[in-house]
Amino acid sequence: MSKTVISPRLVEIDSNLKFEIANMELGGKAFWCIQCGMCTSGCPVAEFLKPHRIVKMVMLGLKDQLIGCKEIWLCTTCFTCSERCPQEVDPANIIFSLKNMAAEQGVIPKGLRDIGKNLAKTGRVIKIGTVRERERMKLGLPKIPQVHVEKNRKILEETSFIKTLERVKR
């Protein structure tokens, strides 16, 4: 993956980015985008995150800007953009792939990092307090099914989730 540096050096371009994204398992075909803006018109956070601009930036190879930006983390994952895109670009999955790339480099919002830590500890994204256990008993609900915490943790290790979580951007 070679980086082409244009001169004068305004910004670094990674012309391979669109292929890199397309080859990630979640897919997302930035090069089919015709910039019609259908995605952004239905986006609930369009004021901050404009999917068609994200896709354009992928086409331009503006990797550093994309990976460092807050906007991609504001995606609500509602998939309205992917549902409506007439070109089957799948902007939502492009954004997922970008977030995965950012996380690889240690960029993860604190809230998500905390959820990840909980997951590693308990096998769940949220801790179930004893208050809830008591509430269930009072309601006559059966005990919450046991989680195999160790098995879950092994999945997190095998998929490098734990390592990713521990990475912090310099």
Next chain:
Amino acid sequence: MKYAYYLGCWIPARVNQYDLSTRVVAKKLGIELVDLEGAGCCGTVLVRSVNFKTNLVMSARILALAKNMGLDLLVLCNGCYESLMEAENLVKTNENLREQVNTILKSTDNLVYEGDEKIKHLIQVLYDDIGLERLRDEIKRPLDGLRVAVHYGCHILRPSSRLKFDNAENPKILDELVEITGAKSIYWPLKLWCCGSPMLAVDRNLSLSIAGMKLKSAKEAGADCIVTICPSCQIQFDTLQPEISKVTGEQYNMPVLLYPQLLGLALGFTPEEVGLHLNKISAESLLKLQSKA
């Protein structure tokens, strides 16, 4: 009618009334629920944002556990539904990923997953397996005149090409299920919008202000209540409604019911039996509308 029953995380941690009302309704309709043991989180979009493969393997593990029980899998949470459906698609269509998933599952549980577990959301079971006709026959105390703002939640609808639930731009399943109770599903402009929940952990104020816009839209359309089928949406609209008011400066007083709570009331169960007392925003006002028959 027997299903493997998977609760996920948010329901036992925050929304026990969803579990309670589902069990009450299921028993009445002859649906047998067998708890799925050993299953943790499905991974959800929250984990997918950090590492998509982690999400995939976690979901595939749950599908494998259910398949070993020899039962179709019934879920209550849209987040779980989306995650499991996406995993099912990937395992079936991507050989390379299937191998990676199974290498890991073999090492953790000695499990194998090759696809073909049937995943059903509660309301698909009610709509497809029980059917509107049977439900109509069971209604004891119709909720005539109740104006309901139906909220599907994103992760049951989109992307429709992969989730295969209903027409994502004009869904009908939940509307019809709501109207079977005698209530009316009203038009409200932001009906199909996201509740904002998935980025609550990233930008709390923005997330809550999106939920606020939806509550306002429902209120302005004259809704008596919102009906949801997802624990995250329920938490957002109901549990966090007071906090939303603090962010937006507006009062909504909007009761939010989970669908099996609404159905349970119409089937003749008491508010207590469907766990209405566990909802944050009081739904007392709605009960006055109900006929005593």
